[in-house]
Amino acid sequence: MKQIAAALKEYDNYVIVGHEHPDPDSLGSMLGLYFGLKQLGKSCRMVSADPIPQNLSWPGLKCIEHIPTDFEPAHDECIIVVDCEPARTGSIAPGIQKGKYLINIDHHRGHRGTGDMVYVDPSEAATSVIVYRILKELGVQIDRNIATALYGGIVGDTGGFRYANTTSEVLRIGAALLDCGVEPDTIAREIFASQPLSFMKLLGFALDNLQQDVDGKLVWVTVSYDDFKRFNADPVQTDHLVQYARMVDTTEVAVVFREVEPGEIRVGFRANSVDVEQLARHFGGGGHRLASGAKIMGDLDTVAREVIETARQYLIRGELSERNHKRH
Ligand SMILES: [Mn+2]
Numbered sequence: 564m565k566q567i568a569a570a571l572k573e574y575d576n577y578v579i580v581g582h583e584h585p586d587p588d589s590l591g592s593m594l595g596l597y598f599g600l601k602q603l604g605k606s607c608r609m610v611s612a613d614p615i616p617q618n619l620s621w622p623g624l625k626c627i628e629h630i631p632t633d634f635e636p637a638h639d640e641c642i643i644v645v646d647c648e649p650a651r652t653g654s655i656a657p658g659i660q661k662g663k664y665l666i667n668i669d670h671h672r673g674h675r676g677t678g679d680m681v682y683v684d685p686s687e688a689a690t691s692v693i694v695y696r697i698l699k700e701l702g703v704q705i706d707r708n709i710a711t712a713l714y715g716g717i718v719g720d721t722g723g724f725r726y727a728n729t730t731s732e733v734l735r736i737g738a739a740l741l742d743c744g745v746e747p748d749t750i751a752r753e754i755f756a757s758q759p760l761s762f763m764k765l766l767g768f769a770l771d772n773l774q775q776d777v778d779g780k781l782v783w784v785t786v787s788y789d790d791f792k793r794f795n796a797d798p799v800q801t802d803h804l805v806q807y808a809r810m811v812d813t814t815e816v817a818v819v820f821r822e823v824e825p826g827e828i829r830v831g832f833r834a835n836s837v838d839v840e841q842l843a844r845h846f847g848g849g850g851h852r853l854a855s856g857a858k859i860m861g862d863l864d865t866v867a868r869e870v871i872e873t874a875r876q877y878l879i880r881g882e883l884s885e886r887n888h889k890r891h
Pocket residue numbers: 588589646670688689690720
């Protein structure tokens with residue numbers, strides 16, 4: 564923590580990058596650092612491989628540059644990658660190595676970080692929590708802009724202070740951020756209750772097609788590219804579909820297969836206690852113990868059948884069998 568703070572003080576120009584398909588924690592971490600570093604008189608910008616979700620209205624979001632291809636930092640720019648390892652920044656990834664200095668701040672399991680300076684702590688509920696600690700270490704005044712972003716990030720990654728990562732420390736930080744003028748109702752509504760009608764119709768379809776196995780412990784649904792088109796829903800903005808599969812009372816493991824582009828399947832895993840990070844990693848993805856994902860190329864039905872069979876065996880045996888232990 565002290566070393567990161569020292570490094571952030573040393574350099575003057577920063578580019579802050581989050582992961583592809585940014586979520587509230589990724590965006591909150593970016594914005595918190597951005598406003599904090601600006602307060603210290605640093606020159607700073609934020610870039611994203613993918614567009615920013617429309618439902619959020621946090622201060623500074625409009626400053627994030629959407630760079631779908633050919634990101635090229637200036638020779639004196641230091642890169643800060645938050646809420647992922649540098650490889651998961653999408654189209655930004657190739658350019659990242661050209662920066663002057665690379666800092667990686669994250670809380671995802673399964674990687675040790677990459678860069679000149681790395682801070683990865685999987686025990687933290689959100690990268691926004693880590694950023695909060697860094698800003699405190701730097702002596703930054705947590706103003707309303709910073710507080711809104713970090714609070715939003717924490718709300719996102721704790722499911723609104725409901726998941727197992729909601730520690731008393733997280734609540735204390737949440738309380739401190741509320742004292743800085745955050746509007747908790749606005750943030751909660753933007754994250755959890757501001758869906759386009761097209762999504763709600765798609766959700767109706769998805770719920771209607773839920774499947775289950777292993778005495779209801781395994782619940783899943785597949786949504787094809789044609790389904791997304793039919794409901795006029797943006798496939799990329801629907802990763803939270805998996806939360807609904809998890810709501811079934813018997814669910815141990817929920818899986819949603821989204822064909823976001825023809826032949827490109829995003830698999831989302833959620834669990835109540837089983838370690839689904841292992842499952843995701845088995846298919847080339849990663850994430851957290853109870854929330855993870857993977858991207859698999861192939862035919863939707865074939866991919867779904869293979870993943871569900873692996874998940875089925877995993878639930879029954881409590882481990883991934885050798886036979887299934889090939890990389891994808
Ligand atoms: Mn996160």
